[in-house]
Amino acid sequence: MANAQLQSVLDHIDKDFDNSLERLFSLLRIKSISADPAFANDCKAAAEHLAKDIASLGVATEVRSTAGHPAIVGKTGAGGRPHVIFYGHYDVQPVDPLDLWHRPPFEPVVTDHADGRKIIVARGAEDDKGQVMTFVEACRAWKKVTGSLPIDVTFLIEGEEEVGSKNFVPFIEANKDEFKADYVLVCDTGMWDRNTPAITTSLRGLLYEELKITAANRDLHSGVFGGSAMNPIRVLTKILGGLFDDDNRITIPGFYDGVKDLPPDILEQWKKLNLTPEMFLKPIGLSIPAGEKGRLLIEQASSRPTCDVNGIWGGYIGEGSKTVIPSHASAKISFRLVEGQDPAKIRKAFRDYVTARLPGDCKVEFGDHSAAPAVALDWKMKPLAAASKALTEEWGKETVLMGSGASIPIVADFKRTLGLDSLLVGFGLDDDNIHSPNEKYDLRSFQKGIRSWARILAALAEVK
Amino acid sequence: MANAQLQSVLDHIDKDFDNSLERLFSLLRIKSISADPAFANDCKAAAEHLAKDIASLGVATEVRSTAGHPAIVGKTGAGGRPHVIFYGHYDVQPVDPLDLWHRPPFEPVVTDHADGRKIIVARGAEDDKGQVMTFVEACRAWKKVTGSLPIDVTFLIEGEEEVGSKNFVPFIEANKDEFKADYVLVCDTGMWDRNTPAITTSLRGLLYEELKITAANRDLHSGVFGGSAMNPIRVLTKILGGLFDDDNRITIPGFYDGVKDLPPDILEQWKKLNLTPEMFLKPIGLSIPAGEKGRLLIEQASSRPTCDVNGIWGGYIGEGSKTVIPSHASAKISFRLVEGQDPAKIRKAFRDYVTARLPGDCKVEFGDHSAAPAVALDWKMKPLAAASKALTEEWGKETVLMGSGASIPIVADFKRTLGLDSLLVGFGLDDDNIHSPNEKYDLRSFQKGIRSWARILAALAEVK
Structure with missing residues (x-):
């Protein structure tokens, strides 16, 4: 009976897929770039659209104010059965450099x-x-076919994930009584590969710093002051240029303190996955792994801490030439942290590293954008096995339990503020160009993603 | 008789000074930024204005086309007496960062x-x-008071000095028969200090490079690719950050080849000038000389070769944060060269230095903006003594013969193309903020500059 119901839901998803796509497109057309204040109204519009x-x-849904972009809270279910929070975000990354997009970024199309x-x-x-819409559409199908969802769901969608959730976390803390549940479902991660589902x-x-x-x-003229006055770009490049040693290890004292090697059994599993530069780096035009020597490429990409300068600027950057020694130079720098690293300690170590290398007559100002520790989820949590089985049934391949190189800081915040574990299921692929020009989502990811959630909802209803 | 004439000219200069100032202001109001194609029409307007x-x-003056911004050529005199070319430029540097200007940069004022x-x-x-206008106004006074100039003058004013004179040099080469003269007067340098005149x-x-x-x-997402994919900002900062050793010497192999120490007598003179960080660096907020250890500050600032990164950019430089690994990163880098250094050799050494440090799967593209060798003028040329004496008479202090840290590449071009030496007299001060926000010229520099040229014109008439 339950299986027959699920089959009807899956059939409905396929039949209604063109409408699902149109609903996604309506959301994609809204320019909800959270990082840029110029798009604040678009963020609000996206929240209102998605809440509707x-x-x-049939979910009681509200757009809720925060000190930043609004959040969406929607509740359905009468209790007495499993209750999950579904988390996602409606905000997106900036689109520059715009000239590298093949078409306008907010005019979605299906293409080859x-x-x-x-x-x-x-x-x-x-x-x-x-x-997010894979989950929403899965719920829509259940509702349409059976009149209700298999489990109780609280929708909790934010608009500041791409800028560190600074106002969203205080919002859930201030309203935590509203967010009692058994665990959280998060849909913001990827598959192992195009055919293999994964749970992260x-x-x-x-840790994201600016200096x-x-x-x-x-600003000075280099003819008059060149050679005698310190150039802040020289200071900045000297400091940043020294962040890596010849083995590609990060040189900040204490950076690797507390970082553990992988357990031998996981290392063996990962060796067998055999991620090669040919598979992982060639599509982006590279061939040489840039991480620590002596580590597997998959370790470099997912289980080892990293450092990247995400932006640098100073002096004259227009056309032509200008012989200026600028007054100041800046950079944005982020660190991907792993279990055992304390963001506050790493921040202090980084700032000390910079300050120790600063000439006596220069000064440095720091700003921070976010600081979130790594998260290691409970591999034994019961819903994980159920979801894993549901995914395997949809995709016809064994679900991989994997580490992700990315950060979803909110997962640690859910644990800290609400005491809830998260189950991370998503359908992204490495070549999706997220945060880059020409971001894409496989049409198959979207359709089978909806079907996957339909199956997972059914499976989670059985978890006691 | 000659002295009485000169005194009348000087008196007229003082009497007419408000009008001189207004004529300068008319020129300053024209936005002749040569580096930015958006201001091409303003450059043309400035050429036409100044030519008029x-x-x-009473000078036969033409605006002459070049492959870039136009030049101005004006001729006066019937021959049989000393004949000079007066050189200057009507183009200016870009004005960014505009928000650091206290008032609009093209609305000149006299202020305190x-x-x-x-x-x-x-x-x-x-x-x-x-x-430039100090010379033009000196000529105007001579013409007004005596009906003619003491010597023959060819005015030769360009509009691309700030972008390397790329089209002006071919212009003088193509028309060199028009530019026969005894020597060149250049007004684009400074005084020793506020009270002490100087000849450079x-x-x-x-050498100005871009890479x-x-x-x-x-562009990549640092969550997915951080740690495994090379970041070009990391490559760029590593390369640029290694350009200086701990003694502030430039590390490019062969960079100092051919660079000579100062002659002992000049070194002694310079030691006596006793340029201190307190005098030279404190006004700009610095205290520690950034040049080669073991060299006088005045050597660092004027007789030693230097390297400055004039601009650097890459990745996300907007508000907030973006966890991007950019595809590329760029910099503009210039070298001040001294006698004995060949710009072409230094360019090759720099490019080899960069290429040798490039990871195997990254690439580099170079662009060049200008390459001009250093110039050592003939300290014994006869007009120099005459001009030096005239300057001393105007300012009441002995004229200093000094080296300049800046580059006026056209001086080498005049020697090469026209076979002419240049005499460099100017009234700038170190705190004039040239190439920076709030550029200024002391009112006294302008007035006594005009008077100085009036005296020099008289003195040069006597040089046989």
Whole structure:
């Protein structure tokens, strides 16, 4: 009976898929770039649009104010059965450099990938609008076919994930009585590969710093002052250029303190997955792993801590030439952290590292954008086995339990504020260009993603 | 008789000074930024305006086309007496960062400096519109009072000095028969200090390079690729950060080849000038000389070769945070060269240095903006003694013969193409903020600059 119901739901998903796609497109057309204040109204519009969409499932849904972009809270179910929070985000990354997009980023289309796959192209197609809508559409199908959802669901969608959830975390803390549940479902991660589903069981943390180095009190002419006045770009490049040693290890004292090697059995599993530069780096035009020597490529990409300068600027960057020694130079730097690393300690170590290398007459100002520790999820949690089985049934391949190199800081916040574990299921692929021009989501990820959630909802109803 | 004439000219200069100032302001109001194609029409307007001004002296003046911004050529005199070319430029540097200007850069005013000096504030107030107008106004006074100039003058004013004179040099080469003269007067340099006039007898050369390092074929998400994919900002900062050793010497192999120490007598003179960090660096908010250890500050600033990163950019530089690994990162880098250094050799050494440090799967593209060797002028040329004496008479202090840290590449071009030496006299001060926000020219520099040229014109008439 339950199986027959599920089959009807899956059939309905396939039949209604064109409408699901149109509903996703409506959301993708809204320019909800959270990092840029110029798009604040678009963020609000996206929240209102998505709240209306969720409300149309018969869920009591509200757009809720925070100190930043609004959140969406929707509740359905009468209790007495498993109760999950579903988390996702409606905000997206900035779109620059715009000239590298093949089409306008907020005019979604279905098109053919170079290899013939059908893909949805738009900013947010995957991260995270496409992923969120796999769950929403799965719920819609259940509701349509059976009149209700198999479990109780609280929808909790935020608009500041791409800027560190600074106002969303205080919002859930302030309202935590509203968010009692058994665990959280998060749809913001990827598959192992195009055919193999995955559940993510560890996430790297993220420390994001900004620094500005000031030398002279004004811009100088290099003819007059070149050679005698310190150039802040020289200071900045010297400091940042020293962050890695010849083995590609990060040189900040204490950076690796507390970082553990993988358990031998996991290392063996990962060796067998045999991720090669040919598979992972060639599609992006590279061939040489840039991480620590002596580590597997999969370790470099997912279980080891990293450092990246995400932006750097100073002096004259227009056309032509200008012989200026600028007054200041800046950079944005982020660290992916792993279990055992304390973001606050790493921040202090980084700042000490910079300050120790600063000439006596220069100064540095620091700003921080986010600091979240790594998360290691409970591999033994009961819903994980149920979800894993449901995914395997949909995709016809064994579900991989994997570590992710990315950070979803909110997972640690859910544990800390609500005491809840998270189950991370998603349908992204490595070539989705998230945070880049020409972001895409495979049409198959979207359709089978909806079907996967329909199966998972059924499976979770059976978990006691 | 000659002295009485000169005195009348000087008196007229003082009497007419308000009008001189207004004529300078008219030129300063034109946004002749040569580096930015958006201001091409303004450059043309400045050429036409200044040509008209010179023509009003009774000089046959033309605006002449080049492959870039136009040049101005004006001729006066019937031969049989000393004949000089006067060189200057009407183009100016870009004005960014605009928010650091206290007033709009193209709305000149006379205002009070913090210490009570009267100053003219505008882009180009000194470099080089103010300086050019000291000569033009001196000629105007001679013409007005005596009906003619003491010597024959060819005015030769360009509009691309700030972008390397790329099209002006071919222009003088193509028309060199028009530019026969005894020597060149250049007004684009400074005084020793506020009260002490100077003639510049050596100039550093300039090599200006741009480079772009590309790693992946697109921007990447640091969660997915952080740790495994090379970040071009990491490559760029590592390379640029290694350009200086702990003694502040430039590490490019062969960079100092051919660079000579100062002659002992000049070194002694310079030691006596006793340029201190307190005098030279404190006004710009610094205290520690950034040049080679073991060298005098004045050597660092004027006779030693240098390297400065004038601009750097890559990745996300907007508000907030973005966890991107950019595809590429760029920098603009210039070298001030001294006698004995060949710009072409230094360019090759720099490019080899960069290429040798490039990871195997990254690539680099180079662009060059200019390459000019250093110039050492003939300290024994006869007009130099005459001009030096005239300057001493105007300022009441012995004229200093000094080396300049800046580059005026055209001086080497005049020697090469026309076979002419240059005499470099100017009235700029170290605190003029040239190439920076709030560029200024002391009102006294402008007035006594005009008077100085009036005296020099008289003195040069006597040089046989």
